[in-house]
Every structure is written in structure tokens, then in C-alpha cells.
Amino acid sequence: MKGYYHLAEAFLRIFEAMTLDLKDLTPTEKQNYLQHAIAPRPICFASTIDREGNINLSPFSFFNLFSTNPPIVIFSPGRRIRNNTTKHTWQNVLEVPEVVINIADYNMVRQISLASCEYPKEVNEFLKAGFTPEPATMIKPPMVKESKIKMECRVVEVKALGNEGGAGNLVICEVLRMHVDQSVLDEKGKIDQRKLHHVARLGGDWYCRVDESNLFIVEKPNTLLGIGVDSLPASIRNSKILTGNNLGQLANINEYPFVDPSFEDDHLQEIIQYYSVNPDEMEKELHSYAKKLLDEGRTKEAWQVLLVG
Ligand SMILES: Cc1cc2nc3c(=O)[nH]c(=O)nc-3n(C[C@H](O)[C@H](O)[C@H](O)COP(=O)(O)O)c2cc1C
Numbered sequence: 001m002k003g004y005y006h007l008a009e010a011f012l013r014i015f016e017a018m019t020l021d022l023k024d025l026t027p028t029e030k031q032n033y034l035q036h037a038i039a040p041r042p043i044c045f046a047s048t049i050d051r052e053g054n055i056n057l058s059p060f061s062f063f064n065l066f067s068t069n070p071p072i073v074i075f076s077p078g079r080r081i082r083n084n085t086t087k088h089t090w091q092n093v094l095e096v097p098e099v100v101i102n103i104a105d106y107n108m109v110r111q112i113s114l115a116s117c118e119y120p121k122e123v124n125e126f127l128k129a130g131f132t133p134e135p136a137t138m139i140k141p142p143m144v145k146e147s148k149i150k151m152e153c154r155v156v157e158v159k160a161l162g163n164e165g166g167a168g169n170l171v172i173c174e175v176l177r178m179h180v181d182q183s184v185l186d187e188k189g190k191i192d193q194r195k196l197h198h199v200a201r202l203g204g205d206w207y208c209r210v211d212e213s214n215l216f217i218v219e220k221p222n223t224l225l226g227i228g229v230d231s232l233p234a235s236i237r238n239s240k241i242l243t244g245n246n247l248g249q250l251a252n253i254n255e256y257p258f259v260d261p262s263f264e265d266d267h268l269q270e271i272i273q274y275y276s277v278n279p280d281e282m283e284k285e286l287h288s289y290a291k292k293l294l295d296e297g298r299t300k301e302a303w304q305v306l307l308v309g
Helices: 002-015 027-037 088-095 106-115 125-129 244-250 266-275 279-295 299-308
Strands: 044-049 055-060 063-068 071-075 098-103 149-160 169-180 199-201 207-209
Touching (some): 044 071, 044 088, 044 106, 055 088, 055 106, 088 149, 106 125, 106 207, 244 299, 266 299, 279 299
Antiparallel strands (some): 063 071, 071 169, 149 169, 199 207
């Protein structure tokens, strides 16, 4: 009896979410759970200089864009959990508030990782990691020639988030000038997302690469409002076949669709012909077919199929 009880308890636990109160975790555990959960994170490959002219180059994945006008990016060289020491990058921006943010791409990722070694302050990671320094045009730290996008930035504020190991230091930067390699531009002079193979950091030693095999488009109506999942008929909303993504796609139209009498589809005709005597089976077939169309990005056709139901 006891055995059954334990089995049932273990079975129930599979369906329960694990709850973590951050105050009960060690700094290393906090880092581990947060870095695996908040991922992937873009990588800022930061080039800085101290007042003696020593150059530093280090990667930071606590990094993102926070404002476009003014153009503000923030990255965070934190205090080491191990011994509460601070990063040279942080020390440098306090002395010379300038940084080149070189955007990391797949071709550079192993050299970037090498640049994250804790070399002494006077060691230049351009040399250690094998990158070519290229003079910046507005600020002192050099750019990484091999990087496809470089941003010359002025540090507007440095904000410490704590004094203990693991505490971040926000380096708030205004982007003054960008240099974008021709090879990642389209014919209109815009960055082609397919050409720049970003890499990003996840938890532990995991990275990911962005390329055409994993890029996809989610259309967003900018000014028109989607009807919303709550406006979908219950039979669609509660479908066992359509997924959350499918419902999001269907509800993203800005007005409820009408049956289009000119819509012709052989497979739809077959479903109607074979299943009209059995409404439950017909609904299943219609939903499966609509799902296939939605997965192919054919939202209008999927709606016509569902409207038959
Ligand atoms: C891809 C990658 C991302 C990193 N992101 C961060 C980060 O966001 N913050 C941080 O403090 N350290 C980060 N590190 C570790 C630093 O790069 C590392 O501590 C480096 O030695 C700091 O160099 P510095 O002392 O010369 O500034 C990262 C390392 C790698 C490889």
C-alpha cells in the first residue's frame, strides 16, 4: 500500500512546477537558473581602454537594447561570484567612459570565448584571441575588424546593483556611430537578418546560432488590433488539435472573417463529402486540415476551412 502511495506521489510531482524562492538559493544556483531561463542573450564584445592606454576586449551576454531614441544599450560586467573581484572592463569604463560594442557572430564565437579568460590587466585580448584592432573614429578604444557590426559608444552612466559576488554593474551606453559591413546589407542598405549569423549565450556552456534554418517571421499588425483569442468560437478555442500558436495566428486578424463563396479546395470538399454524417469526426478533420494550412502560413485559407465547421 505504502509503495502505491509513493508511486502516486512521484506521479503527481511530475505535473507540479518546481517553485524557487530566489532568497533561498546560493549565488551560483541563482546564476544557473536565471541564465538558463533568460536565454538566448545577445553578446556584446566590448573593447575598452584605461587611462594608461591598456586595451581590453571581453564578452558580455548581460546585454541588450533599451532605447532607440536616444539610442541606448546596456551591458553588465558583474562582480565575480567566486571571489567578489571586479572586471577590467568595468574598471576601464570608470576611467575612460567610452566603449566599442562589437556584435558577436558565429564565425568569431570560439575566439570570443577565449577573450573571456581572466588575463592580467596589462594583457591585450585582441592579441590573445587573435583579433585585428581597427581605430575607432570618435572614441579611443579600438574596434574589432572581424566583427560585422561595431558601435562606437559614450558611457552615460555606470550603475552598481550591489556589492556582493554576482552583483551586476550596468554600463549604460549611448551609441554614437555604427559601422556595418557591406556583406550583411541588403540592396536597400538595411541589415539583412539572414546574412548576419548572430550567436547568443544561454545557460552554462550553451550557445545558439541564428541562421536561415531557424529564423521565422511572425506578422504583427502595427495599427490594427487582432480580434483576440477570446473572440474565437468555443469550438476553435477549445480545440484538441489546434495549438496555442495556431489560435494566436487565427486571432491576429483584425476583423472576423466571412465565408468566401469563391473559395474552392478539393481536400475541403472531400472532408465535407466523407464526414458530414458524423459532425464530431468532421470537426476533427477540419481542425487538422486548418492546422496544416496555418503551419504553412495560410491563415486566410485556414479560416475558410474552419468556417465550414
Ligand atoms: C559569451 C560570454 C558572455 C559573458 N557574459 C558576461 C556578462 O554578461 N557579465 C560578466 O560579468 N561576465 C560575462 N562573461 C565573463 C567575462 O567575459 C569574463 O569574466 C572576462 O574575463 C571579463 O574580462 P575583463 O576582466 O577583462 O573585463 C561572459 C563570458 C562569455 C564567454
